[in-house]
Ligand SMILES: Nc1ncnc2c1ncn2[C@@H]1O[C@H](COP(=O)(O)OP(=O)(O)O)[C@@H](O)[C@H]1O
């Protein structure tokens with residue numbers, strides 16, 4: 412039984428970095444930008460991981476991953492610790508970085524008979540601040556949980572995805588995996604070991620997401636801001652507090668249905684200035700802000716960890732009037748000429764989804780894995796194509812032999 416799970420990225424409107432240190436953040440899922448995971452159980456006691464976008468794969472015996480669980484036996488519950496366990500640390504020593512979190516999930520959730528787990532993006536850019544690592548973790552955790560227990564329990568998949576994020580990032584807030592798992596919009600804050608989330612109805616803001624395509628790592632940026640905090644706890648705490656107030660003010664405005672765009676624009680600009688003060692901006696992000704301001708949209712902020720990656724621009728002028736579509740088109744063309752990617756997509760929408768072969772009511776529709784299958788067919792390397800060719804050749808040979816025999820029999824009778 413093949414299982415396919417998909418999980419969305421997210422956009423943080425307010426509160427990144429500060430959320431790691433106990434402040435509030437507001438964020439929404441990006442349900443049209445997703446990552447897909449495909450799980451195929453096998454019975455040769457091997458685990459194979461294919462990260463198709465990165466061209467990275469890895470295969471080993473299940474015993475080498477320390478997997479002893481029999482098929483059908485429920486896996487252990489997810490760990491509550493915020494530190495990677497010994498198994499994860501051992502994998503981190505052995506494997507290339509992008510494989511570690513996925514291999515960790517396989518080690519914890521696969522059974523000893525083995526499986527192949529493939530990962531492919533359905534449009535979500537990797538490492539750009541839109542929560543790709545969390546989306547990978549959620550999609551893989553969901554597929555593996557369904558493989559192990561036959562049902563998708565979002566709380567369990569989310570807890571495993573968080574554990575994988577701990578392995579990948581060291582100190583995640585848990586915001587990215589929660590949005591990827593549950594979808595929608597939230598205002599969230601860390602409480603003890605967990606994340607307190609409250610659903611937030613975010614009004615349909617006209618936003619442009621620009622990916623500077625400057626590579627960066629969430630882990631490094633979170634560590635950089637943490638170092639800043641350690642070096643100057645007093646002032647940096649005040650920056651976090653200011654960000655906290657921004658997130659809470661926006662959340663109150665949403666709840667009270669009084670989201671005025673000039674007010675949102677002010678919050679966006681302030682939050683970006685605070686993130687810049689924390690050292691999370693990058694010249695390419697500042698260039699996006701300048702180009703958007705020139706086009707009449709003065710409110711841009713980095714989103715996610717920063718240091719490159721994505722920025723969000725509120726497509727409204729200083730008075731709150733929506734920027735006309737042709738002006739937006741010109742801005743997008745200019746940003747693209749500069750080498751940036753642009754997205755305009757709705758906020759919120761469904762979180763993780765899972766389908767299996769037996770699912771009648773929820774067909775997966777097109778998945779990015781279909782492109783691979785199509786390519787295989789086009790290149791003539793797929794089994795159905797080559798076997799039908801063989802059948803056709805055999806049929807022609809048979810017909811020719813039959814005609815030859817008939818011809819010979821006819822001339823013998825004459
Ligand atoms: N499509 C993908 N396939 C495999 N791994 C991915 C994919 N997208 C993201 N990742 C993993 O997530 C990492 C990026 O995580 P991170 O720096 O947190 O960026 P983001 O801001 O997108 O979450 C990549 O280096 C890789 O390990």
Ligand SMILES: C[C@@](O)(CCOP(=O)(O)O)CC(=O)O
Pocket residue numbers: 426427428429430431539540541542543544582583584585586587629633714715716717
């Ligand atoms: C910087 C941070 O607040 C968000 C990181 O988002 P991303 O991984 O860049 O998509 C870290 C976190 O919340 O775990």
